[in-house]
Amino acid sequence: MQRKSQLVVPRRRFVQGLALGAAGLGLMPRTLLARQGHSGAATLHGDTFHLTLGGADVNITGKSLPATTINGSLPGPTLRWREGDTVTLKVTNLLPETSSIHWHGILLPFQMDGVPGLSYDGIAPGQTFTYRFPVRQSGSYWYHSHSGFQEQTGIYGAIVIDPKTVDPHPVDRDEVVVLSDWSDASPEHIFATLKKQSDYYNFHERTLADTWHDMREKGLVQTLKDRHMWNTMRMSQSDIADVTGYTYTYLMNGRSPADNWTLQFHPGERIRLRFINASAMTFFDIRIPGLDMTVVAMDGQPVTPVSFHECRLGVAETLDVIVEPRGDRAYTLFAQSIDRSGFVRGTLTPDPALQADVPAMDKPPLLTARDMGMDMSTMKMDGMDMGKMNNMDEHMAGMDHKGGMSMSAMDNMDEHQDGMTAMAMPHKRQSHTMHMDSDKRGAPFAEDPHNPDLPARQSATEHAASEHGPGVDMRAMMPQPMLDDPGPGLRDRQWKVLTYADVETAGGPPDSSHADRDIVLHLTGNMERYMWSFNGIKFADSVPLQLHHGERVRITLVNDTMMTHPIHLHGMWSDLELGDGKLLRKHTVTVKPGEKVSYLVRADAPGRWAYHCHLLYHMQAGMFREVRVIDGEENA
C-alpha cells in the first residue's frame, strides 16, 4: 500500500531545490535514463583506471561554488572491478593541495590504503600516484579522499566488484545509489563554527512551547523530573546530528531532492540497489514506500537475506538490497537525515512521466535516558522485574560510580545467574563490579605494555582515568547491547526496520576462532567544546594501538556520548558479534548512544592503519587512532 503523502520541504530547501530544478532538468521527466550507470557519474570498467582529482564549480543549490571532483564529476566515476584481477589506479592530483584516495573497505597492502601520514605522504599537487593491488573480495564499496575535508567537498565515488564465482543474487538491473551531503559553506568554516558554537546547526532545540506542551501532557512535576537529567548534564535532548539540513543539501547520486535522481526500469525486473552512504556527517533513514526491500549484502559482504521496509545507513556503510517493483507505478526512494532536518529523494519508475508522492519527514526524534546509557527499564531480562527500576533515572543523572556494569550477552542471562542478585537494586554509590561477559578468565582487560593507551579495566564498561577530564562530558553508566534497537527516531515504526540483529554473514561465521585478546575502547567526547576521542584521548595525544600479526582480537566499543558513531577500521574486517557465535562481517560499525558492541578482528594485514569515527568532523577533532599490526614483540 502506498501511503498518502505530499512533498513537504522546509521552505529554504524547497527554494534551493527549485532554483536548481529551474536551472537543470529538475522536476521535468528525464529522458536520459535508458543508458546504464546514469548516476550522474560515469562507470569505468577494466583493471586500469585513470583518476584525476581537480577543482570544478558545481551548482547544487542555485549558486555556483567550487568543489573538488574526480574526473570532473561529483560523485566521481563508479569503478567496476573484478574479483581476482590486479587493479592499477593512476591518480593524478590537480588540486593546489595534497590529496589522496582511500579505498574504503578494500583489503590491500597498507601502502596502497591511501591515508596520508600512515600509508604514504599523500599525492602532492601535480603528482600522480599509482595504486596497484590484487582484488580479493567482491561487493559494493566506495572510495574517497583521506586528506583534510576533501571528502565533504566531493572526492568520493562508488566501487562495485563483480564476484569471481556466480552471483548468488542475479538481477536484471544493478544500480549504485550514492547518498551524500553538500554544503555551500566550506568544511573548514563548518568545523570552525562547531568549535565556536557546537549547537549552531541544531534548530530542533527544546523551546518554552515544548515545555508548556510537556507540562500539559505530563504535569509539572514529571516534566521537571524528565528535564532534570538533561539540565544537570548540560546536554541537549535533540542533539542528534552536529551538522544538519540547515547547511546541508542531501544528494542522491549527486542530485538534490528537486533534481530527483530517477531510475527507469522495465516491468518485471529484479533490481539490485547498492546504497552507499558517502556523507561526511549524515546518517540516512532509507525507505521506498510501497516496496519491500530484501537485504543481500552489508559493507560488500553477503548476508542472510531479510525482507524489510526501512533501514538506517551509517556514514561509510554500504547496503545491497533487491527490489522487485510492480510495473504499473512509480516509487519514491526516500532518505531522510537522522535528525529530520532534511531529506533526499529519487524515483524508481517504469515510465519517466510517472512520479510517486514524497512522504513527509518525521518529527525530530528526542534522545532518551536509554540513549545516554542510563536506563535499565528497557532491558530484556527474564525473571526480573525491570519495571521496578523505572525510577532509576533520577539516581543516574550525574552519578559517577566506579566499577560499572557489563550487560553483554543479556539475552542469555540465564547462564549468568550469579550476576543477577547484585543487580537487584542499584545503589547510589555502586562500588561492586558486575562482569557478565562470556569471557571470565581473570581480569580480561589487563594492562598491556604495548598499548599504554589502554588502561586495565575490571569490566568493559568501567571508566578509565583518562575518561575523566575536560574532553569528556559524560560516561554511560549502563551501556547495553542494542543490536536489535533501530535507534532514536525509528523505534515506533509500524513496519520492519532492519537492524544488525536481523542478519548475519551468509554461510556462517567467516572466522570462528576465539579472541586471543580483548581491547576496550570508549567512544568519548565533549559536545560543548566539540572535542572527540577514544578513551578520552584524542589522536594528537595518543600512541598507536598495536596488534600482533595474525592474532584475533575482540574490540569492545562503549559509546559514552549522545551521538551515533560509525567506527571504521582500515585494512581488516570487523566481525560484529551478534551472540550465539553468529558474526556479521563489516568494515564500518555503527554504535548508537548508550550502546556497547564487540567485534572480532583478525590482524592479518601488517602495517599502519587508520581506525576512526567516520563522521568527518569527529575524526578531525580527534576520534582517530593509528593501528599498527606488527610482527613479533618489537615496538614498531
Place this chain on the structure above:
Amino acid sequence: MRARWILGLLPLLTITPTQAMDKHEPAFSKVLLDRLEARDLDIGTQFAWDLSAWYGGDIDKLYFATEGDYLTGAGEDNGTERAETRIAWSRAFAPFWDWQLGARRDWKPDHPNRDWGSIGVQGLAPYRFEMDATLFIGEAGLSQLRLAAEYELLFTQRLILTPRLEANAYGKEDTRNGIGTGLTTLEGGLRLRYEIRRRFAPYIGVNWERQYGDTADFSRAAGEDIQTTSLVAGIRAWY
C-alpha cells in the same frame, strides 16, 4: 596605522586544515560582541559595549574582553564614562569549566587608572547557567570580586530571552574612584534577541543597575543617581 597592524595579524588567526593525519592541532578564534546597545537614560543616550574574544585550541586559549559605557546627550559629561579591558590565559580544567589567569585595566575620565591581576572561573553550570566568577587583585591592596550569571530561554529556535545578573564587591574602598567596600553594584538585564542568523541578532530589553553601601553614598554626595533602569536596544554578533 593601528588598523593595518590588526589586519596584519588576521592571517595568524585563520585555521589551517590538517592535510594529513598528522598530530597537528589547529587553533580557532572567536570574537563575540555580546552586547552593543543604546540605553535610554534621563541624561542622554548611553552606549554600552561588551566584547570578548578567544584564540587557541581545545584546552588553552588566549582570552580578551572589553566593556564600557559612552554617553551622548545635552549634558557636559559626554564621552566615555568608563572602560575596562581584560586579557587572560584560559585553560579548560573540567568538561564545562575554564579557569582564567590574567590582568585587567580600568579607565575612567578624570580618575586614576586601575590595574588588576585576575583569577577566575568561567563555564556552564548545571541547568545551563553561564557563569563567570573572577577575583581581581589591584594595586595598594585593592580587591574586587565579580560574579555574573546568564541564562538563555528559547521561545523559538531564534527568539531567545536572556536574563543576566552581575554583582560586584570590593574588599577595600577606592575613594578616589568613588567605590566603597562590600557589595558595590548589582546589575540585572533582560534581553530578547532574534537570531536572524546564529551570528547576528538584534535585541531589545531592559537594564537595571543599582549601587550599594558607601559606593551609593559617594554617588549621592556627587549628586548622581544610585539606581538606573533603562530600555535598551542593540545587537549581538559573533564571528
